[in-house]
Amino acid sequence: MKKPKKKSDVVENVMTVRNVDVFYGSNHAVKDVSLDIRKNQITALIGPSGCGKSTLLRCLNRMNDNIEICKITGEVKYDGQDIYDKNVDVVALRARIGMVFQKPNPFPKSIYDNVAYGPRIHRLAENKQQLDDIVENSLKKAGLFAEVADRLADPGTGLSGGQQQRLCIARAIAVEPEVILMDEPCSALDPIATAVIEELMEDMRLNYSIVIVTHSMQQAARISQRTAFFHMGELVEQGATSKIFTLPKDERTKSYITGRIG
Amino acid sequence: MTERSLTDMAGLAARHRAEKRFRWYGIIAITISLGFLAVMVVSIGSRGIGAFSQTRIALSIHFDEAIVDPLGKRNTAELSRSNTNALIRASLNELFGQVQLPSERRALYALVSIGGAYELQAALEKRPNLVGQTKTMWLTASDDVDIFVKKGINPALDPALRRLKPNQISWLESLQQQGQLQRKFNTSFFTNGDSREPEMAGFLGALVGSALSLLVCFAISFPIGVLSAVYLQEYAKKGRLSRIIEVNINNLAAVPSIVFGLLGLFIFINILHLPRSTPLVGGLVLALMTLPTIIIASRAALRAVPPSIREAAIGLGASKTQTTFHHVVPLAMPGMLTGTIIGMAQALGETAPLLMIGMVAFVVDIPTGILETATSLPVQIFLWADSPERAFVERTAAAIMVLLSFLVVMNLAAVLLRRRLERRW
Numbered sequence: 001m002k003k004p005k006k007k008s009d010v011v012e013n014v015m016t017v018r019n020v021d022v023f024y025g026s027n028h029a030v031k032d033v034s035l036d037i038r039k040n041q042i043t044a045l046i047g048p049s050g051c052g053k054s055t056l057l058r059c060l061n062r063m064n065d066n067i068e069i070c071k072i073t074g075e076v077k078y079d080g081q082d083i084y085d086k087n088v089d090v091v092a093l094r095a096r097i098g099m100v101f102q103k104p105n106p107f108p109k110s111i112y113d114n115v116a117y118g119p120r121i122h123r124l125a126e127n128k129q130q131l132d133d134i135v136e137n138s139l140k141k142a143g144l145f146a147e148v149a150d151r152l153a154d155p156g157t158g159l160s161g162g163q164q165q166r167l168c169i170a171r172a173i174a175v176e177p178e179v180i181l182m183d184e185p186c187s188a189l190d191p192i193a194t195a196v197i198e199e200l201m202e203d204m205r206l207n208y209s210i211v212i213v214t215h216s217m218q219q220a221a222r223i224s225q226r227t228a229f230f231h232m233g234e235l236v237e238q239g240a241t242s243k244i245f246t247l248p249k250d251e252r253t254k255s256y257i258t259g260r261i262g
Numbered sequence: 263m264t265e266r267s268l269t270d271m272a273g274l275a276a277r278h279r280a281e282k283r284f285r286w287y288g289i290i291a292i293t294i295s296l297g298f299l300a301v302m303v304v305s306i307g308s309r310g311i312g313a314f315s316q317t318r319i320a321l322s323i324h325f326d327e328a329i330v331d332p333l334g335k336r337n338t339a340e341l342s343r344s345n346t347n348a349l350i351r352a353s354l355n356e357l358f359g360q361v362q363l364p365s366e367r368r369a370l371y372a373l374v375s376i377g378g379a380y381e382l383q384a385a386l387e388k389r390p391n392l393v394g395q396t397k398t399m400w401l402t403a404s405d406d407v408d409i410f411v412k413k414g415i416n417p418a419l420d421p422a423l424r425r426l427k428p429n430q431i432s433w434l435e436s437l438q439q440q441g442q443l444q445r446k447f448n449t450s451f452f453t454n455g456d457s458r459e460p461e462m463a464g465f466l467g468a469l470v471g472s473a474l475s476l477l478v479c480f481a482i483s484f485p486i487g488v489l490s491a492v493y494l495q496e497y498a499k500k501g502r503l504s505r506i507i508e509v510n511i512n513n514l515a516a517v518p519s520i521v522f523g524l525l526g527l528f529i530f531i532n533i534l535h536l537p538r539s540t541p542l543v544g545g546l547v548l549a550l551m552t553l554p555t556i557i558i559a560s561r562a563a564l565r566a567v568p569p570s571i572r573e574a575a576i577g578l579g580a581s582k583t584q585t586t587f588h589h590v591v592p593l594a595m596p597g598m599l600t601g602t603i604i605g606m607a608q609a610l611g612e613t614a615p616l617l618m619i620g621m622v623a624f625v626v627d628i629p630t631g632i633l634e635t636a637t638s639l640p641v642q643i644f645l646w647a648d649s650p651e652r653a654f655v656e657r658t659a660a661a662i663m664v665l666l667s668f669l670v671v672m673n674l675a676a677v678l679l680r681r682r683l684e685r686r687w
């Protein structure tokens with residue numbers, strides 16, 4: 001007997017990448033990549049260093065716009081809209097698709113101001129009370145509020161590495177994005193801080209779609225529902241994480257996950 | 263000795279020697295440069311210290327109503343113009359009754375500076391009730407008397423060539439015995455503008471002129487410099503044009519300042535007809551000169567802002583301008599301000615461009631606005647150093663001390679400001 005499909009089971013793509021090529025000058029960094037980002041799932045991008053994971057991730061909210069030598073062809077759609085359409089406002093786009101970077105990079109401002117900055121520039125709060133609420137909720141969602149509740153006025157740069165990274169996550173959450181892009185968010189953190197953030201991501205999945213670049217296959221296996229394996233700019237294989245790690249189709253994927261290349 | 267000794271290694275002794283030697287080189291280099299500085303400070307200080315005191319002569323002055331206020335109106339404006347010279351002469355005549363010959367009398371009167379009369383006028387203006395009274399007043403002595411008191415007479419010099427005649431010296435000696443000739447703190451040096459008479463010349467006019475010019479210079483060059491740097495560093499496309507601009511700015515920073523003076527003369531005075539010899543034009547010319555320094559320093563400060571901060575802001579959806587002005591510029595501000603103050607300190611010491619736009623004028627009044635004729639400290643030093651009177655020598659050195667103090671204050675301000683801005687986090 002077939003189970004009726006629940007709504008959450010319906011495969012829904014929040015972003016689609018079609019035939020994207022990226023060049024840095026003459027360096028062909030990403031080659032003809034097509035990828036689906038599922039709603040409310042964690043998509044992991046894995047692969048050896050320099051294979052174009054970060055580059056592709058940055059294409060998803062046009063962070064590469066600021067790099068002059070970077071040329072992008074192909075199509076990236078968010079919610080059915082081509083994000084590289086010339087009528088698209090990147091500011092609005094990045095408010096919908098937030099980003100967390102490899103190295104925690106809080107602003108040299110107070111913890112409060114770090115989180116409040118996004119809502120302020122996007123005018124998400126009408127008054128101080130609303131802003132306070134947004135800051136508190138974002139910090140709670142990032143699992144940081146309990147630790148910093150009594151020192152919101154302290155500098156964000158004074159926190160530990162793991163706390164700083166969660167502050168950056170809170171900062172990204174505060175602008176209410178739909179997709180959160182994370183570029184090796186745990187690579188600068190110790191295992192305990194990493195575990196805290198992995199747990200956090202599992203909770204965040206309910207409200208957001210997450211794309212995470214990671215060099216750790218274990219991490220990809222632990223947290224993601226879908227995995228895409230890159231090699232030398234090519235997307236070699238993508239699919240359900242369980243499949244990729246147990247039954248890789250491509251020889252290169254097999255070599256990588258068994259530790260022979262990378 | 264074991265194979266892997268931790269205390270002995272091939273070349274260890276030589277390396278230690280090399281390190282020690284290098285430390286010594288450093289210490290010697292620093293000692294030499296500090297030595298030069300000390301020699302400069304001591305030589306200027308010992309030469310200029312005299313200017314902070316001034317010889318004064320105590321005279322019993324009768325403020326004769328018939329002379330200073332014949333109409334008895336006690337009008338301060340008229341009292342400030344009254345013939346106080348006559349009072350001084352009367353007092354001197356009384357003191358040295360034996361002097362009768364007109365030429366001798368002139369020599370006697372010459373002991374007191376013409377500033378003495380102004381001092382009495384000022385006293386009358388402040389206290390009109392002095393009229394009719396007799397009071398002992400300490401009046402500024404002439405520069406020759408001042409030097410006689412400070413340095414004594416040079417016995418090697420032919421008496422005929424001395425500035426003071428023998429009878430003048432004997433009068434001075436009798437005054438000295440009565441305790442009527444004393445060195446006092448030289449307030450007028452701090453409160454007066456320039457003067458032909460060294461004993462009346464002060465640096466306040468030049469100081470105010472310099473301060474006003476710097477104010478104009480800052481108001482113009484800081485915003486323009488910072489905005490240019492922000493544009494070039496953050497907005498401009500990195501291409502051939504921006505490289506050409508960069509090279510040219512670096513070249514401009516090395517252009518001799520007199521060229522900026524000529525440019526200023528041509529643009530501000532010949533074309534725009536701004537009033538010459540004013541702090542406005544001076545400040546504009548100094549701003550031209552300071553701009554390249556500020557732009558270069560500001561660009562370096564902007565470059566030093568970590569790219570991760572820009573990415574963080576852009577990733578949150580901040581626009582280019584928001585990113586720049588909310589995050590990058592505030593972080594670069596300490597560096598920009600330091601560069602600006604260094605540029606301004608250079609501007610403070612500039613003489614040549616100010617000579618070109620006529621700030622070399624002889625200005626007695628203390629300027630009160632940027633549209634009044636003024637001079638500046640370095641130009642004042644230049645003018646005094648060029649004056650024949652011996653008493654200007656110590657004033658020149660003292661003015662250099664004032665200029666150096668101004669510089670120290672500015673640099674200190676830069677350091678403090680920088681610390682304050684940086685310590686926020």
Ligand SMILES: Nc1ncnc2c1ncn2[C@@H]1O[C@H](COP(=O)(O)OP(=O)(O)O)[C@@H](O)[C@H]1O
Pocket residue numbers: 024027029048049050051052053054055056067
């Ligand atoms: N800003 C950039 N400018 C020029 N080349 C870049 C830039 N960023 C990345 N690249 C190049 O693009 C390729 C892919 O880099 P990246 O996407 O960072 O790889 P990964 O994140 O998988 O390690 C590399 O060859 C790298 O040298």
Ligand SMILES: [Mg+2]
Pocket residue numbers: 053054055183213
């Ligand atoms: Mg990367």
